[in-house]
Structures are given as C-alpha cells and as structure tokens.
Amino acid sequence: MNGAGNRRRRHPRRAGIPRVADRRASSPLRTLAPALTLAALPLGACAAGQDSAGQPAEALTLTVLAAASLTDVLEPIADGFEGDHPGVDVELSFAASSTVVQQVNEGAGADVVALAGESSLEPLADEHRHGDVAIFATNQLEIAVPVDNPGAVESLDDLAQDGLTVVACAEQVPCGQAAATLLEEQDITVQIASYEPDVRATLTKVELGEADAGLVYRTDVAAAADRVRGVAIPEERNVVNHYPAVAVSEQELARSFVDHLLSDTSQRTLTDAGFGAAPTDP
Amino acid sequence: MVADRPAGRGSGWSLRIPAGIGLAFILLPLVALLLRTDWAGLTTHLSAPVVGQSLRLSAVTTSVTMVLVWLLGTPLAWLLARSDSRLTAWARALVTVPLVLPPVVGGVALLLAWGRRGVLGGPLESWFGIGVPFTTVAVVMAELFVALPFYVVSVEGAMRGLDRRYDQVAATLGAGPVRTFLTVAVPMVLPGIAAGSALAWARALGEFGATITFAGSFPGRTQTAPLGVYAALEQDPQAAIALSVVMLTVSVLVLGALRSRWLR
Numbered sequence: 085m086n087g088a089g090n091r092r093r094r095h096p097r098r099a100g101i102p103r104v105a106d107r108r109a110s111s112p113l114r115t116l117a118p119a120l121t122l123a124a125l126p127l128g129a130c131a132a133g134q135d136s137a138g139q140p141a142e143a144l145t146l147t148v149l150a151a152a153s154l155t156d157v158l159e160p161i162a163d164g165f166e167g168d169h170p171g172v173d174v175e176l177s178f179a180a181s182s183t184v185v186q187q188v189n190e191g192a193g194a195d196v197v198a199l200a201g202e203s204s205l206e207p208l209a210d211e212h213r214h215g216d217v218a219i220f221a222t223n224q225l226e227i228a229v230p231v232d233n234p235g236a237v238e239s240l241d242d243l244a245q246d247g248l249t250v251v252a253c254a255e256q257v258p259c260g261q262a263a264a265t266l267l268e269e270q271d272i273t274v275q276i277a278s279y280e281p282d283v284r285a286t287l288t289k290v291e292l293g294e295a296d297a298g299l300v301y302r303t304d305v306a307a308a309a310d311r312v313r314g315v316a317i318p319e320e321r322n323v324v325n326h327y328p329a330v331a332v333s334e335q336e337l338a339r340s341f342v343d344h345l346l347s348d349t350s351q352r353t354l355t356d357a358g359f360g361a362a363p364t365d366p
Numbered sequence: 367m368v369a370d371r372p373a374g375r376g377s378g379w380s381l382r383i384p385a386g387i388g389l390a391f392i393l394l395p396l397v398a399l400l401l402r403t404d405w406a407g408l409t410t411h412l413s414a415p416v417v418g419q420s421l422r423l424s425a426v427t428t429s430v431t432m433v434l435v436w437l438l439g440t441p442l443a444w445l446l447a448r449s450d451s452r453l454t455a456w457a458r459a460l461v462t463v464p465l466v467l468p469p470v471v472g473g474v475a476l477l478l479a480w481g482r483r484g485v486l487g488g489p490l491e492s493w494f495g496i497g498v499p500f501t502t503v504a505v506v507m508a509e510l511f512v513a514l515p516f517y518v519v520s521v522e523g524a525m526r527g528l529d530r531r532y533d534q535v536a537a538t539l540g541a542g543p544v545r546t547f548l549t550v551a552v553p554m555v556l557p558g559i560a561a562g563s564a565l566a567w568a569r570a571l572g573e574f575g576a577t578i579t580f581a582g583s584f585p586g587r588t589q590t591a592p593l594g595v596y597a598a599l600e601q602d603p604q605a606a607i608a609l610s611v612v613m614l615t616v617s618v619l620v621l622g623a624l625r626s627r628w629l630r
Contacts, residue, residue: 182600249482249500254583256600277500278582279589281596289582293483294499 143173146337151181151200152282156307157357161350180282182256188212188332195338198329201258205328214331220345221327222360225262226302227315228290235296240317243274251286251295254279262323263299306358403611404604411608419586420594428570431509435566439517444547447525464515472511473579504581505588509570517566524558568620
C-alpha cells in the first residue's frame with residue numbers, strides 16, 4: 085500500500101474517509117504515489133501528522149509508512165501500540181522502501197518510517213530525522229516457488245538453469261539489492277525475467293505461477309505459506325538485511341512507536357513471523 | 367489556450383472561479399514538472415541508460431501496436447459502422463469496455479488469458495513451449511488492449527457518418543465489400559483515422575498498469591518509457607524527470623496534431 089492514496093483506517097470513526105479493506109499492495113495506486121506526491125507539492129497539500137499545537141480533541145493519528153515486507157506483521161504491532169496508548173490511531177501504509185523514503189522527502193505527512201534495509205534509509209533528508217535510528221529486525225532471502233514447483237528448483241544453484249523464469253525485486257528496493265548481492269557473492273548467473281517494484285509484487289508473480297521462482301524474504305514465504313513453497317538458502321550463503329525505523333515527525337508518539345518496535349511483545353510478533361530479532365549490540 | 371470570447375450574461379465570477387481552479391489543477395503539476403527540471407543538465411540526464419533504452423523500446427512497441435491497430439481496428443470499425451444486427455450493438459458496447467477498465471485490471475485479465483496458467487496461455491505453454499508474459503510481445507499485447515478501443519470508437523464514429531449512397535454506387539460499379547472498404551470508406555474517413563491513430567498511439571505510449579502486471583519490468587525488453595520513469599524516480603530522479611519531460615513534449619505534439627479537433 086502506499087502513502088499517497090491508500091491509507092487503511094482501522095477505526096473508521098471519522099466520517100468521510102472510505103475504508104480500504106484491501107491489505108495487499110495494489111499496483112496502480114503504488115504506481116501513482118510518486119506522481120501524486122509530486123503533484124501535491126505545489127499545491128502545498130500535506131497529509132496527516134499533526135504538529136504539537138496543543139492537545140487535539142479527537143483521536144491522535146500516527147502515520148507509519150513501511151516497507152512492503154512488513155505488511156502482515158506491523159498490523160498486530162500497531163494494535164499493541166494502540167492498546168498502550170488509548171486515543172491514538174495508528175495508520176499503516178505500505179510501499180517499496182525506496183518509495184517510502186521518497187514520499188517523506190517530497191513532503192508526505194508521516195510520523196514513522198520502517199524500512200527493509202539500511203541503505204534505503206540513506207536518501208532520507210536530515211531534516212526529516214527526529215531521534216535515533218533503531219534496527220528492530222533482520223530478514224533473509226528465500227526462494228519462493230509455485231506450490232507444484234514446475235521449474236524443479238531445489239537449491240540456489242538451480243536458479244542458473246536455462247529456460248527458468250525467475251523474478252526479483254528492482255535494485256532500488258532492499259530485496260533487490262540483497263538479491264543482487266547474493267547472486268554476485270555466490271557467483272551465480274541468473275536470467276531475471278522481470279524486476280518487480282516491490283517484494284510483494286515479486287511474490288505475486290510466483291503465486292500466480294507466472295514465474296518458476298522469485299527471490300523474496302523468508303517472511304514473505306511464511307506469510308504466503310499455503311500459496312507458495314519456500315526453498316531455503318543456507319545461512320552461510322545468505323544475505324542479511326537490517327530493518328531500520330526512525331521517527332520522521334516531531335511528535336513524541338513517533339519516537340514511542342520506534343521504541344515500541346523494540347519491545348518484547350513486538351519482537352515476539354516479529355520472530356513469530358520469521359524475522360530475525362533486533363541485534364543486541366550496544 | 368482559453369478562447370477569449372466575449373462573456374455573455376451569466377458568466378460571472380461564480381463560474382469563473384471554479385473554472386479557474388479546474389484549469390489551475392490541470393496546469394500546476396505540469397508547470398511543477400518543468401520547474402523541477404534541471405535544464406542545464408538535461409542532456410546529461412537524457413543520456414542515462416534507462417532513458418534511451420526505455421524510449422527505444424516504447425518507439426518499437428508502439429509502432430508495432432499501431433500497425434496492428436490499423437490492420438485489426440479499421441475493418442472492425444467498418445463492420446460495426448455498417449452492420450445493423452443486434453449482435454453488432456453488443457460488439458460495439460463490448461469493444462469500449464477496455465476504455466473504462468482500470469489498466470491494471472486489464473493486465474490481470476491479460477495474465478489470466480495469456481499467462482502460463484491462463485485460458486489460452488496454458489495450452490500455448492504446454493504444446494508449443496511459448497511463454498508470453500515477461501516478453502516484448504506481452505508489452506505489445508498490453509498496449510494493443512488499451513489502444514485498440516480508442517481507435518475503433520473514433521473511426522467507427524467517422525465511418526457511420528458516411529453517406530451509404532457511396533457504398534451503393536461502388537456496388538453498382540461492381541466493387542465487392544472489400545474493395546468498397548479500401549477504395550471508398552478508408553479514403554473518405556482519413557481525418558478520422560488520423561485522429562483515432564493519434565489518440566490510440568498516445569494511449570499505447572502511456573500504458574503502465576497493464577504492462578507492469580502482464581509483462582513485468584526488464585530494461586530493454588519490457589521496461590517501456592512509463593515504467594522507466596517509475597523505476598528511475600527512486601534511483602535517478604533527474605533522469606525520471608527528463609524522461610517525463612520527453613513524454614510531456616510528445617503528448618503536447620500529439621495534441622497539436624489533434625488541434626483541429628480540440629483547440630478550435
């Protein structure tokens with residue numbers, strides 16, 4: 085889902101805002117996001133994220149823009165945060181990490197960003213960084229294949245076969261970077277059929293059986309367990325992505341949400357979904 | 367751009383304000399695009415690989431699409447214009463469906479028809495080993511799917527306006543239906559064909575949703591100019607803006623070609 089046009093409200097208390105029940109990233113809206121953001125700039129349109137001008141009478145909205153790979157797991161974590169902070173309404177919006185950063189840089193109103201790789205945080209302008217960056221999870225790649233595995237893919241090296249249709253993420257997205265790094269380090273030449281805009285689009289191509297294999301995250305395979313099969317990549321050959329989160333508004337609550345990602349409950353939710361726990365180095 | 371006609375009674379401020387807001391809403395993003403363009407470095411940005419590659423692919427695919435549009439669309443428009451059966455009325459309505467269909471839905475439909483597990487794509491794959499998705503052929507199919515209705519609708523309108531007595535005269539002179547079509551109908555609606563072609567071509571050039579869903583995105587193979595803009599926006603924004611300016615220029619030129627229809 086994307087920041088420009090696809091906010092899912094989990095408490096449709098306020099009138100006039102349609103509820104979007106669709107949880108999967110939808111490509112036309114994702115497609116439009118950068119354009120809409122650009123178009124909104126000259127009009128000075130700024131979305132959510134109230135400033136600290138006194139206590140608002142109604143529920144306070146916290147907008148979290150997050151990487152597509154966090155689609156399923158951030159939901160219960162946000163529910164937990166709302167439980168701890170009555171009167172706070174967390175809005176989640178998902179897109180490619182690179183799109184999220186771009187939206188914030190272009191002035192989309194957001195309070196927190198949570199991304200799928202540290203390198204995708206680099207383009208985030210300093211003026212949008214409030215507080216420390218927290219690495220709240222890690223993730224690794226896995227090969228997703230259709231349930232009937234038409235390409236008979238059983239290992240990473242099988243991806244090099246001729247005539248295999250393999251999809252991966254575009255290189256500006258963390259999963260695409262990780263895939264490129266992995267194939268380079270392991271010295272495997274793979275004919276990629278398509279560079280998809282984000283990890284969930286890559287997964288969808290496999291789910292539909294249009295691709296014989298896709299390089300996605302372990303957690304994506306777990307989230308689509310009944311629709312795709314996973315082919316594990318050995319730990320020692322795999323690439324580890326670190327997931328950073330940072331507050332991008334001055335709201336105190338934004339920093340609280342980043343801390344909440346590191347709480348025991350959130351960490352349990354993340355590890356249950358197949359993520360690696362937050363690194364405990366100082 | 368706005369015709370300066372003397373304002374009649376009743377076209378006061380109450381109309382001009384919303385009209386002005388509407389016009390500004392359309393023009394502002396285009397102005398913003400031009401304002402944010404790095405004109406000094408435009409040639410550098412235009413030399414980014416993504417720009418040349420995607421423009422070349424767009425030029426090739428839209429050209430092939432247009433040939434198919436003429437070959438398939440002109441006879442279809444003629445039959446729709448000249449047949450009075452109830453079936454034709456249905457066909458005419460169905461032809462316009464892709465006009466109102468969100469492109470991404472068109473992409474999903476194409477995938478379900480021509481994909482590896484699709485209604486037609488499945489047999490193609492298992493009998494002939496032909497896979498359509500992720501190929502340049504898929505790009506052309508996506509463009510054809512969205513462009514053909516535009517062409518058919520506008521040419522059919524022009525053809526229906528033709529006096530049937532021309533057909534009859536051609537018939538009395540011994541021309542068969544094919545010859546009548548080629549020597550009477552087509553030459554007489556050339557302006558309509560030109561306008562329909564320009565619309566269809568612009569639509570094919572701008573196709574995004576169906577392409578990314580059905581053909582994916584691979585530089586030089588399926589990454590057309592709009593997909594190139596999308597991919598470059600996050601890696602090389604100035605290249606994306608430069609590419610957008612090229613496409614905006616092309617769109618304005620197409621509009622110029624249609625001026626007789628729109629800007630009178």
